[in-house]
Amino acid sequence: MKKIIFSIAIMIISILILSSINNLEKNINEENALLQVNNEIQDNTLSGNNEEHKENNELEATEENRETSVFTSESIPQDVLQKMIGNSIPEKSKDKVNIDELSYLRITYWGFDEKSHVGEMVVNRKLDNDVLDIFKEVYEKKYPIEKMKLIDEYGANDEKSMADNNTSAFCYRVVANTNTLSNHSKGASIDINPLYNPYISGKTISPTNSKKYTDRSINEKGVIKKGDDLYNAFIKRGWTWGGEWKSKKDYQHFEKKI
Numbered sequence: 001m002k003k004i005i006f007s008i009a010i011m012i013i014s015i016l017i018l019s020s021i022n023n024l025e026k027n028i029n030e031e032n033a034l035l036q037v038n039n040e041i042q043d044n045t046l047s048g049n050n051e052e053h054k055e056n057n058e059l060e061a062t063e064e065n066r067e068t069s070v071f072t073s074e075s076i077p078q079d080v081l082q083k084m085i086g087n088s089i090p091e092k093s094k095d096k097v098n099i100d101e102l103s104y105l106r107i108t109y110w111g112f113d114e115k116s117h118v119g120e121m122v123v124n125r126k127l128d129n130d131v132l133d134i135f136k137e138v139y140e141k142k143y144p145i146e147k148m149k150l151i152d153e154y155g156a157n158d159e160k161s162m163a164d165n166n167t168s169a170f171c172y173r174v175v176a177n178t179n180t181l182s183n184h185s186k187g188a189s190i191d192i193n194p195l196y197n198p199y200i201s202g203k204t205i206s207p208t209n210s211k212k213y214t215d216r217s218i219n220e221k222g223v224i225k226k227g228d229d230l231y232n233a234f235i236k237r238g239w240t241w242g243g244e245w246k247s248k249k250d251y252q253h254f255e256k257k258i
């Protein structure tokens with residue numbers, strides 16, 4: 001009888017042990033499942049954070065672009081004026097130039113390197129808003145301009161500035177090989193990518209290293225064509241293009257009567 005009781009007791013203990021092991025396993029499984037769910041939640045939160053972070057970066061990038069896009073007009077600053085005198089304002093012509101009629105512009109342009117750059121330009125005050133609007137429009141269309149420095153950086157030597165493909169406007173000077181004062185003297189003309197868009201009059205080509213570009217069928221970055229984005233931006237605001245003059249051609253040159 002004792003043996004039977006003992007056996008039953010062993011069986012009950014065994015059953016209890018087995019069931020507690022089962023429970024333990026179940027618990028472990030449940031805990032694992034819970035852990036997995038937690039991990040998944042954490043993963044989702046992390047990837048959510050990443051997405052949020054990406055959005056922030058994108059926002060920063062656009063803000064950066066907005067910051068680098070500059071279109072301003074102001075009176076000629078003193079340091080710029082110092083550079084201009086003896087260069088784009090020759091000493092002997094100092095009295096003929098009214099500084100108050102000129103504006104100093106800072107312009108963002110789309111470079112040949114497919115990047116934004118901020119250039120400088122001096123134009124007639126009456127045209128400053130027009131010029132800013134034109135360059136805003138061509139910048140948005142990513143029309144390529146290679147350089148935009150004041151001609152004073154070249155000692156106001158037009159040939160040097162043109163040969164370097166530099167875009168510029170004001171310079172108190174006569175039209176090449178004449179005594180006629182150029183429209184550039186009033187800041188009412190702008191020469192754009194001049195190396196690729198030469199001045200041609202008879203056998204004269206300016207700049208002298210631009211012979212290749214006398215062929216106007218050439219399709220290259222910065223070569224101005226009738227009907228392109230640059231041409232349209234000027235023409236619709238009442239400017240004329242030297243590429244449409246009859247006796248001579250000045251493909252780099254846009255001007256407006258003031």
Ligand SMILES: [Zn+2]
Binds near residue numbers: 189254
């Ligand atoms: Zn010109």
